[in-house]
Amino acid sequence: MIRVLVVDDEALVRSGLRMILEAAGDISVVAEAADGAAAVRAVATHRPDVVLMDVRMPVMDGLTAAGRLHGENGPKVVMLTTFDLDEYVHAALRAGAVGFLLKDTPPQDLAAAVRTVAAGNAMLAPTVTRRLISAYADGAPARAESARQRLGTLTLREEEVVRAVARGLSNAEIARELSMREATVKSHLSRSLAKLGLTNRVQAAILVHDAG
Template sequence: MIRVLIVDDEALVRAGLRMILGPAEGIEVVGEAADGSGAVAAVAGHRPDVVLMDVRMPGTDGLTALKEVRRAAHPPHVVMLTTFDLDDHVHTALRHGAAGFLLKDTSPRDLAAAIRTVAEGSAMLAPRVTKRLIDVFAGLESADAVRARERLSVLTGREEEVVRALARGLPNAGIGRELAMGESTVKAHVSSALAKLGLSNRVQVALLARDAGWG
């Protein structure tokens, strides 16, 4: 059972998300919080697997809470929620370890699928958010690319191939087919790359690879 915590300052939004996720197979809503400080306390109390957290909240906002939550000994996967497809905080949230970024108009089926995806250790971005990131990275300065390539230089040749494929948005199965390796081997290379780079999830690896121009 995937344990989910809902964080949003609007009670109606929290109630709506709870209603959507209630019937979802394999998902249990274990708690709610109305702001970022409440989210940090609720994570400690409920030990959720996944946190659905609004970006913009009064008091302690979602980005601040995200940083605190990710410092926990066993941090949950955090999916940030927003009503804006051009939210300026997308890039910052992903840099701070968010496992996903979804719009609040995401369909119930896609929301449940996103929770299952991030609970398994993968990432989930709304299509419009992905488009925004591509547009941002298209304008990166060359100095950023140089620094990114220097960080990535610690990878082995095979790890680099996997990360390059990951940066193009391929799932593990697709990477395995392209590089003629099993999914378990792909996962092992991704885990090794994460450890060497000091990153917490594959979204961060993909962003770094895009910085380097590998996308």
Template sequence: MIRVLIVDDEVLVRAGFRMILQAADDIEIVAEASDGKEAVDAVLKHWPDVVLMDVRMSGMDGLRALQEISRLPKAPKVIMLTTFDLDDYVHTALRAGASGFLLKDTSPHDLMSAVRTVAAGSAMLSPTVTKRLIDEFAGREPGRTRQAREQLATLTGREMDVLNGVADGLSNAEIAKQLSMSEATVKAHVSRTLTKLGLANRVQAAMVARDAAGW
């Protein structure tokens, strides 16, 4: 059973997410919270597997709560929710270790899929949204290009080929087809790349690749 905490300052939004997720046999809602402070307290009390958290809330916002939750031992996976598909808060959240990013108008099927995907240890960001976020924000900080190139120097040529596909917003299946590899091999390359670079998910890896290219 996947244990979920829902965090949003709007009661109706929380109720909507609860109704959708409770329909799944493998998902349990363990608590709700209306701001970041309540979210941190709820995590410490219930230790959920996944936190669905709004980016913008009164009081402690989702980003600050994410930063506090990420520092906890055995921290849960966090999916950030927003009405904005390109947002500085979202970019910062991804760099801080968020495992997913979803718009609030995401379909019920995709919401359930996101929770399951993130609980299983993968990042949940559609390739289209991944590419738009990276295109919009990568390379803005001074010195990031040099730092990123130093990080990527540890990768093999094949790992770089796979990483470039990730940076283009491709799924593992699309990368496998492009490079004439099995999907399992691509997944293994992505996993090794994340370990070598010390990153939490493929979105962060894609941002490093874009930074290195100076995009």
């Protein structure tokens, strides 16, 4: 069972999200919170696997809360918002979020997104993904050169895995494509993230796209 914390300042939205997620059968909403500060406290108490969190809230916004929760042993954070704005997307990724969905996401896609991030993969709304990749692929030359130098610290196999991650492939898909065991893929990815000073797949994908 995937344990989820739902965070939104509107009680009606929280109730709707709870209903959608618990109808999936393999997801349990273990707690709710009305702002980012309450979310941080709820994570410490309930230890959810995934936090589904609104961006704009009183007391502490979702981006600040995501930054507080960011870390190797923290939950996977998916930002959920009405506003498809670039500054939200970039800020959320910098804060360590591994997912970004719009509030008009269909119910079945919402549950699928929770499963995806719980499994260790990233999940971005399709429109967000297209614009994000475009923005980073067209980045400044200095940033591209820096990214290439960082990727140059990886072994050939590690770089192959990281580039496959940037294409949106899961560990199982990478294993099939590169003819290796899934456990080996996880090992390569873990070492790569450590070498690059990154903590999740989204940040690795951004670095690859920075490199052009």
